[in-house]
Amino acid sequence: MSFLAKVQAQNPLVHNITNMVVTNFTANGLLALGASPFMAYAHEEVTDVAAMASAVVLNIGTLDPYTVEAILQAGRSANQAGVPVVFDPVGAGATPYRTESAIQITEHVQIDVLRGNVAEVANVIGEQWHIKGVDAGAGEGNMVEIAKQAARQLKCIVAITGEKDVVTDGNTTYTIANSHSILTRVTGGGCLLSAVVGAFIAVADPIESQERLNAVVEALAFYGIAAEIAYQQTAGQGTGSFQIEFINQLSLVTPDIVSTHSKIAKV
Template identity: 45%
Template sequence: MSSVSQALWNDVEQIRAQAPLVQNITNFVVMNNTANALLALGASPAMVHAAEEVEDFVSLASALVVNIGTLDANFVAGMRRAMRRAKDLGKPIVFDPVGVGATPFRNETSRELLALAAPDIIRGNASEIMALAGLDAQTKGVDSTQGSDSAVDSGRRLSRELGCVVVISGADDYIIRGDETAVVSNGHPLMTKVTGMGCTATALIGAFAAINADQFRAAWHAMAVMGICGELAARVHAAPGSLQVNFLNALYELTPTAVDDNLDTRRL
């Protein structure tokens, strides 16, 4: 195996051995999808968003994932408490700014949460990362209107300002920490036809961040696994419905040979 493949596979083995608890405050559209993906990978999901108990779950968890896909006042209250608690405890925080740039509410919520507790990793599509960096770009609902490469400069600026890793999803995934950049070219176009695949990527990043203190490596490995499993799923049957099932199967059945044979990544 290549050194990158071996390091990635070591992380997968650690997730399977430790089954880290990943606390998710995520949107209603993807809760089932992301919970099943975490289970298939080997992690343990907690899908808890009530403000009254999120701090207790964060205390138990190994990582916190916050996704603003279906915002309301109750969700935001839970996010505030959970992120503050995770920051106090030194637990990794992964933030997904779904649809930021689309409405003032999303912009204001994102600005508030980032100021309250800067995340360790942010993952979004190109439009979301550009909007988050300047909060003046527009998104098409939750979909990107830009290619991932167009957001690299915004990602670098955001990474420096917040001291975090920034992941830009797209045909190529860019993982950025300051001047350090890795690119993952794995994946399949059909993944864009399945609701919540980006949110699933964020959840998987949470699992890798739970067991790897190098958050750049954690995000890099998670995005590679996401892309490889998408490719493997599409080879079984290239249709959206079956892709969801076969993606979970690919996560569950992933082997070091599949990683080494299919990994398509490089540093810039």
């Protein structure tokens, strides 16, 4: 059974501490996929929610000290409960505060998946890569090698998204060539992807490392295929129509479509 089919059958509870810009988009995307979103931020409940969730997704998009503390509490609670953690270091490298917060989180929480663009991932592990706001700028370096270095340094799966996505555990590496550039013009495209990764890894065997890696690879392929089909359906209509159709496709893309349309290569 594909991981998409497992998500649809199991309806995993995904606890999100995400940014205010994308909360609604993220929740609707998870619901379309077949997962169950839970947005909880209060210090009084984040540890309880994280412990009962199927996956925890931590996102520093709109950052302040209260949110950082909520993330640390939820992450530690998830670690203690054996719940997988996905970390999206939005904008790491853009300001010292973002970079320091991202590093602090990786030092105090054992993350299972680091999902970001190449600049964000590079800055989390102390490598220099230009970033413009929350978007990766031009940089010198090899995206695959940055991903491998981050995976080995943080002992987790790393998913770097870009023109071609890279997923690695530091030993085994895949590229995924599904997606469409219009996603970069929709606020929250990357943030929702991190939440989708959370839903997929939630249904993977927590002990089988290759299965967890495969779950992340399938999540990115599924997401990219949904974007490709949504663009085809709304070509010429603009980003607003695309965004609505993209949510539609997250509920319409089947495991068979993923199997036949995936562009996955082992590096």
